[in-house]
Amino acid sequence: KKITLSVIKADVGGFVGHSGVHPELVKKACEELDASPLLIDHHVTYVGDDINLILTHELGCNNEDIRRLARNILSACTEVAKKLKLCGAGQDLLSDAFAGNIKGLGPGVAEMEIEERKSETVIILMADKTGAGAWNLPLYKIFADPFNTTGLIIDPNMHCGFNFEVYDLVEKKKINFAAPEEIYDMLVFIGAPGRFVIKHVYHRGTGEIAAVSSAQPLYRxxxxxxxxxxxxxxxxxxxxxxxxxxxxxAFSHPHLVAGWLRGSHIGPLLPVEVKDAHPVRFDGPPRVIALGFQLAGGKLVGPQDMFADPAFDNARQVALDIADYMRRMGPFEPHRLHLDEMEYTTMPQVMRKLKDRFIDLPEDRETGT
Ligand code: F6R
Ligand code: MG
Ligand code: MG
Known part of the structure; x- marks a missing residue:
């Protein structure tokens, strides 16, 4: 029998500001999930202002009933968030919510249907204040870089490598790359994580799913x-x-990701335990949690809070030092994102106001003084 693991998340209101999830929302989600006959098991967690529903069932990927269940639960949480007047109540579900300028895009989803192995270990990575492209570098390291993953060299079951499925979020296309042979071609794309994002990774020997992200095409x-x-x-x-x-x-080196304050900055991805998953400094820096589970007949045995390990203290210190360094640049690129990538901008208004004050430069470059 096949088991589906679905992780469905949304920001339906922050507490306080956009830094956390109110315990009442987690309680509401748990109550609703407990009452559902569709699931084998569930776990509710949060990172920053995002509530994450970790669900197991036998209904496969893209199942309408599961999606409806998640949406109904997140809507019920939205009602709680509205009552408490939380920050941006319902922002991912309602197009009229008051928060930022990207609203109502719906919950994010990552799911895989698997035949449970004799021992099925999974890690669920969840991040706040960044986008799906943030997984490109770590997924590359995990599944294609032998300096990160020695198993690629010395484990006979992994030596064949992995296939990467990459989405072009703008053109709405996908392409497969075989690692290691095609890594140079692949890196041309995934090195630009604002547009090309790893969606799936597959084991090349078995064809089985190895990883899935919540990447989705962009809206215009x-x-x-x-x-x-x-x-x-x-x-x-x-x-x-x-x-x-x-x-x-792969998270021992805090790489730079897009997001942070107003989704308009570059900053280091800070690995934290769940208790520290409250991005506060300049609304950040962006952070990632990792929950580990053993699956047993679809039961979620766990979680273990994976970054609750002092061995990551150094990575955290490096991330904090990078955060200090980047912050000194204030509104300047590359700390502030490129004009096309910022989530918030006043450029159109300011341009409109000042357009008559722009004077053409002479065509002749020699006299252009
Ligand atoms: C970024 C984030 C925050 C908000 C910022 C402004 O993902 O959640 O940095 O963008 O606090 O929030 P509003 O627009 O609610 O004032
Ligand atoms: Mg938010
Ligand atoms: Mg968030």
Whole structure:
């Protein structure tokens, strides 16, 4: 029998500001999930202002009943958030919610249908204040970089490598790359994580799913591309897949990601335990949590809070130092995102106001003084 693991998340209201999830929302989600006959098991967690529903069932991916259940639960949480007047109540579900300028895009989803192995280890990565492209670098390291994942070299069950499915979020296309042979071609694309995002990774020997992210094509709104932020990713571990440690090792180097305050800055991805998943400094820096589970007949045995390990203290310190360094640049690129990528902008208004004050430069460059 096949088990589906679905992680469905949304920001339906922040507490306080956009830094956290109110306990009443978690309570509401748990109550509703307890009452559902569709599920084998569930776990509710949060990172920053995002509530994450981790669900197991036998209904497969893209199942309408599961999606409806999640949406109904997140709507019920929205009602609680409205009553408490939380920040941006219902922002991912309601197009009229008051928060930022990207609203109502719906919940984010990552799911995989699997035949449970004799021992099925999974890690669920969840991030706040960044987008799905944030997984590109760690997924590359985990599944294609032998300096991160020694198993690619010395484990006979992994030596064949992995296939990467990459989405072009703008053109709404997908392409497969075989690692290691095609990594140079692949890196041309995934090195630009604002547009090309790893959606699935597959084991090349078995063809089985190894990882899935919540990447989704961007929407074109008022001449700009916008998308769902605050991504999740499910990674299978052990026996033929990277070990738990090889998955988490990819976060020992806090790489720079797009997001942070007003989704308009670059900053380091800080690995934290759930208790520290409250981005506050300049609404950040962006952070990631990792929950580990053993699946047993679809039961979620766990979680273990994976970054609750002092061995990540150094990575955290490096991330904090980078945050200090980046912050000194204030509103200047590359700390502030490129004009086309910012979630908030006043450029059209300011341009409109000042357009008559712009004077043409002479055509002749020699006299252009
Ligand atoms: C970014 C985020 C916050 C808000 C910022 C402004 O993802 O959640 O940085 O963008 O606090 O929020 P509003 O627009 O509600 O004032
Ligand atoms: Mg938010
Ligand atoms: Mg968020």
């Amino acid at each position: 709104v008022a001449g700009r591309y916008v998308g769902k932020d605050d991504p999740v990713c499910i990674v299978r571990c052990q026996t033929g897949y990277p070990s738990l440690g090889e998955v988490l090792e």
